[in-house]
Amino acid sequence: MTKEMLHTSIDVGTSKICTLVSRLTSQGVIELLGVGMSRSLGLKKGVVVNIEEARESIRASVNEAARASLTNSHHAVLGVTGSHLEMSTRWGMIKSPFYNAPLTAEVIQESIESARPQGLPPEKQILHLVPQTYSVDGLKGVRNPMGMHALRLDVETFCIVGGRTPIQNLIHSVENPGIQTKSLVMSGIAAGEACLTRDEKEMGVVLIDLGAGVTTITMFRNGSIVNAAVLPVGGHQFTTDLAVALNTPYDVAEELKLRHGQANAEDIGEERVEVQAFGDRRTVKVEKRLVCQYLKDRSEEVMHLAHMKVKDFGAIAMPVAGLVLTGGVANLPGIDKVARQVFNVPARIGVPEGLNDLPDGMNDPSYTTSVGILLWGMRRPESNLGIREYKNGRSNGLYSHNGNDGPLRWFKDKVRRVAS
Numbered sequence: 001m002t003k004e005m006l007h008t009s010i011d012v013g014t015s016k017i018c019t020l021v022s023r024l025t026s027q028g029v030i031e032l033l034g035v036g037m038s039r040s041l042g043l044k045k046g047v048v049v050n051i052e053e054a055r056e057s058i059r060a061s062v063n064e065a066a067r068a069s070l071t072n073s074h075h076a077v078l079g080v081t082g083s084h085l086e087m088s089t090r091w092g093m094i095k096s097p098f099y100n101a102p103l104t105a106e107v108i109q110e111s112i113e114s115a116r117p118q119g120l121p122p123e124k125q126i127l128h129l130v131p132q133t134y135s136v137d138g139l140k141g142v143r144n145p146m147g148m149h150a151l152r153l154d155v156e157t158f159c160i161v162g163g164r165t166p167i168q169n170l171i172h173s174v175e176n177p178g179i180q181t182k183s184l185v186m187s188g189i190a191a192g193e194a195c196l197t198r199d200e201k202e203m204g205v206v207l208i209d210l211g212a213g214v215t216t217i218t219m220f221r222n223g224s225i226v227n228a229a230v231l232p233v234g235g236h237q238f239t240t241d242l243a244v245a246l247n248t249p250y251d252v253a254e255e256l257k258l259r260h261g262q263a264n265a266e267d268i269g270e271e272r273v274e275v276q277a278f279g280d281r282r283t284v285k286v287e288k289r290l291v292c293q294y295l296k297d298r299s300e301e302v303m304h305l306a307h308m309k310v311k312d313f314g315a316i317a318m319p320v321a322g323l324v325l326t327g328g329v330a331n332l333p334g335i336d337k338v339a340r341q342v343f344n345v346p347a348r349i350g351v352p353e354g355l356n357d358l359p360d361g362m363n364d365p366s367y368t369t370s371v372g373i374l375l376w377g378m379r380r381p382e383s384n385l386g387i388r389e390y391k392n393g394r395s396n397g398l399y400s401h402n403g404n405d406g407p408l409r410w411f412k413d414k415v416r417r418v419a420s
Contacts, residue, residue, distance in 0.1 A: 006033075008065070008074035009374035010058065010174060011187075014043050014213030014234065015328065017057050018370035019065035021074065022355075024378060032357050034069025036061040042173070045213040045232050046081040046187075047166045054173040062179055075182035077377030078174060079190050079369055080127060080386070081214055083232045084163035090115040090129070092155045100149045103136070107153065108145060115157040125167065125389040127186060128160040132224050143223075158225055160186055162386075164393055171390060184386030185376050187211075187369050188218035188228050193379070194372030195326050195350030195365075196220065204319030207350070208306055208339070209369060210329030212236055215302060217309050219319065227313040231305055235329045241294050246286055252276045256291060257332075263299040264334035265292040299335050303342040310343075322346035330365040 011018040019036035038060040042053030066072055092115030094107060112131050120126070134142040135154040145153060171181050191209045192201070204221040215231040238261075243253035252275060260273050268289040277284050310318070322345035325336055330349050339347040351363055352371035362371075376383075 006069075006071060006074060007374060007378045008076040008179070008182075009079075009370065009377055010062065010076045011079050011370035011373055012043065012048075012054070012058060012170060012174070013040055013211060013369070014046055014236065015211075016040050016366075017061035018367065019058075019061040019076075020370060020374045021065050021069040021071060022374060022378070030355055030375075030378065032355055033071070034065040034067070035359060035362070036063065036065030036068065038064065043213070045083065045234070046211065046230075047084065048169040048173050051169055051173050054169075055176075058174055059176065062174075066178070072178055074179045076174065076179055077183050077185060077373050078170060078181055079187040079373045080162060080167060080170065080184050081187040081211070081216060081230060082162075082166055083214065083230050084166050085127070085186065085228075085230055086124075086161045087228050088117070088159050088161075089132075090117060090157045090159040092116075092157060093152065095152050096150060100151060102147050102149050103145045103153060105146065108134075108155075111153045111155045112157060115155060115159065117159060117161070120161065122393070123164050124161050125164050125386070125393055126159065127162045127167075127184060127386040127389070128158070128189070129385060130158040130160075130189075130225055132156045132158055132226060133222070158227070160228070164390070167386070167390055171387075181387055183377060183384035184390075185373060185383070186228070187373070188216040188230075189225055190372035190376045191216070191326055191350075191369045192218055192220060192225070192372065193376045194352040194354055195368045196324060198223070200321040200324065203321045205321035205324055206310055206319055206343075207324050207326065210234060210302070210325060210327035210335075211369075212328055215306065215327075215329075217306050219310065219313055219315070221319060229309040229312070231302070231309065233302055233305065234327075237302075238295055238298050238329065238332070241298050242291065245294055246275055246284075246291075247278050248275050249278065257295065260288055260291055261295045262292050262333035263296045263338050265289050265296050268292055295332065296334070296338065299332065299338045300342065302329075303339050307342050318343060318345045322348075324348055324350040326350035326365040326368040328366040 005023045007022050009020045017038045021034040022032045038057050041057045042050035048054045092111050094111040133156050134145045136142050136145050136148050136150045201220040201223050207218045209216040212235040218228045239254045243250045271288045272285040274283045336347045352368045354375050
């Protein structure tokens, strides 16, 4: 098996690291070769805060996947998330030098590149420029202008910009002599790749990825992402609520949430559960209804925050296909009911699709992003803008401490451009 046949994805989450290794067979079937799982250390709200701890966690996951797949060298696709991501709509335009010439792939790509934001500060880099719609000589609503004759091509793109430092730290935590970063993908886009149907993307849908550290809200319409936002709240907040309210260790609160929690305090009855409390390691009995009430309150808060973000997207009405909830917190029973009440639209729980031989236990919302990163990398092998931007930043001296390079040079150049 050659290295070029392998496809590797690494989902560096706040609670777990998941590495998948696969290949595409000659029949076009995706064959999963190995899975590696490890507990996530050194991350907070989806961002690396301790490179050494993160590196050890990632190495454990990658090594486990390598043993399972009998491979040693990979080029990996990484998922990127965190509140450092910024989203905006950008427009680009290009004129053909030839009269009424057919549009080629190179011309179309050049029009997309023309939408690139200018004058980005050195601490920012472009992660995605996703074309949404084209206008060919004034004809709007064109999905694919390939081969069409035109003098002028306009494009509307969705631009995702990330912080260079978080992305740099993520890549440094992953890369070693056995694995190199091939491309980067926003986790919200990846999750949509794994759990949304084509009809949902076409008609319009909001995907809410409820992770351990952050909640990512992504809206799709006409087959493409049209807006997104990241909330710095996730499953850890649910567990912390229980730990603080019940005076119990975090791990005990997490187990309580997983075994007895639900986002519905109705029809619980008078059942009590034993919980280990701080102090002399005694146990106390608490009402299950009380536990569920705390989780319901937090669920409602997160959904209201997500609803506010969707309103900020500027849509006149909620998308026709409603909501899809995924991520680990989507396993909380009743949270889809809370979402329906807050958004007043249909809602369902999304699980990973597209891989037929997932191991037992992975057909779960917790692994939607992990599978989506792999599928995105296999279906779009040429989409490496994020990693190219990262490498260009290094080659341009953006990380240099030399007074003639890096941010100081960028600032001088910007002042010079303004003055001229």
